Amino acid sequence: MPDRPSSSLSAARRLLQFARAHWRMALLQFVLAVFGTSLIIVFPGVVQWFVDDIIPSKDIAGIWKAGGLAVGAFFLREFLFYVRTRVNSVFEQRMIFDLRGQLHRKIARLPLSWFDRQSTGDILTRMADDVPATQRVILEGIEQGLTSILQIIISAVVMFYTNSAFALIVMIPTPFIAAGGWLFARWVAPRAKLAREASSHMNSLLHDTITGIRQIKSYTAEDTKQEDFNEASHRLRQSQQRLMTAWAVYSPLMGFFGSFGLVMLLSLGAYGTIQGEITTGELFKFIFLLGFFFEPIARLHGVNQTLVTGLASAERVFKILDQEGEEDLERGQALIRAQGAIEFQDIGFGYQPEKPVLQHLHLTVHPRQTIAIVGATGSGKSTLFQLLTRFYDPQSGSITLDGKDITAYSRISLRDSIAYVTQDAFLFAGTIRENLRLGKHDATEEELWLALRHACAEEFVRQHPNGLDAQVGERGVMLSGGERQRIAMARAFLKDAPILLLDEATSAVDNRSEQLIQQALETLRQDRTCLVIAHRLSTVVSADVIYVMRQGEVLAHGRHEELLESCAYYRELASLALL
């Protein structure tokens, strides 16, 4: 649904609020603009002086005086323009810096439930395209808009001062021009928003193609993806074309109204001069003033176009900034060094509340225990970890840590107490060193190598020609699955948190890698409370307690041998190698 222009108005108000933080620079801009623009009145005055006085009286010295005055005024005006452009660029860049920073901060703090509903391409478009478009609103709106409006006012005032009857007549087209501008903005605003959305959708598809390039190639889905992309690209082309058509009609129509005013002035002016109502000098002065009056109006049409489309972008940026549910990382008691007594009590949770994923779930972990969680895929194992880290909060029941509800602790200290190794062992594009330092930002070389040794990753890093400075590629694609997991474990070692959450990878690794990963886990779990989503028999066998999950509930718990005897479902899982 196209939005009403009122939301663009509120976006404009919000942008002004941003500008308020830099009000001194805004004021300086305004003062420079007023001074610079006022100087336009000098030249028409000089023209009148030449025509009515200097030429008839053959005043040669007057030529020098009037010429000097005009050159001085032009020079000062252009100099002020230079200063204003410099100030404006600093002002604009500071505002955009603030806006970008706030947007990134907000995105980083929004809850995961928001990301579940959002496409990555759309978020990227807002940062990469909508923020610069918002920047143009400031540049054009303040720089061009302000000076154009000032120029219109100043030239109108001088025209009225020179001859008010004449001024009234030549301004007849102005209301039509204003109405045209208003209609244009009203028509374009919602369509500009649709164009931004079409661009976002196209970028989302591109993002998916890049991240899923291996799947596309292996399923030879290049043509299908191309068709999807072409469809999105076509929608973008159509919406852009519609905007350009509106502009193609609007711009010359408004230009014609302006030119009509000029012709009217010339004809009426000629008549007035013949009748002796105004002097030839005054007519010349008027022609120049009218030029100064209509020239910024033409400029304002361009500004109008940029403002309308830019405000549609600003609205999309503010939509993210206005999202509710931002995580307050600091609120709550600081958890100093958790003992690791964890209890899930009667937990009920669904990512969408109407679709429960966990129901009446109870689970107890004693400090320094290792518990293994097993269950078929989709039974809710990873969800337990998402709740313990407070990526999501349960709809019913409570989770306690060391006897206190986890909501009593600040998110930051709770998450600092937990090292979470996810199943995909995600690595950031960059070096091994940078990825490890996410665990401890000031880790020394010795600490990095020690963590790698514990994670059984030292050997392959040492063998790499660049060692710790080896690039891992986007999401760690330049490493094997087993290597990625061991780097992720080394990162968890460095974090040295009292609670370890490990989502074992289901993808097969060779025997040697499996042995190394198992060995790393043995070292990592020492002196820590460990919750492992287990897929390997060796992990299950060595756990203190195994929890068997089925469809969001805990079916049984106990040790491996006990469960083999008492739980038919567990036996089934074990025999089908679903562990």
Ligand SMILES: Nc1ncnc2c1ncn2[C@@H]1O[C@H](COP(=O)(O)OP(=O)(O)OP(=O)(O)O)[C@@H](O)[C@H]1O
């Ligand atoms: N972000 C999400 N939004 C909506 N539903 C989700 C989300 N994440 C998981 N689910 C759903 O919740 C259910 C439990 O998922 P969960 O990831 O906890 O299962 P799991 O037991 O860890 O499975 P696996 O062993 O395959 O990782 C599944 O039905 C899944 O489709």
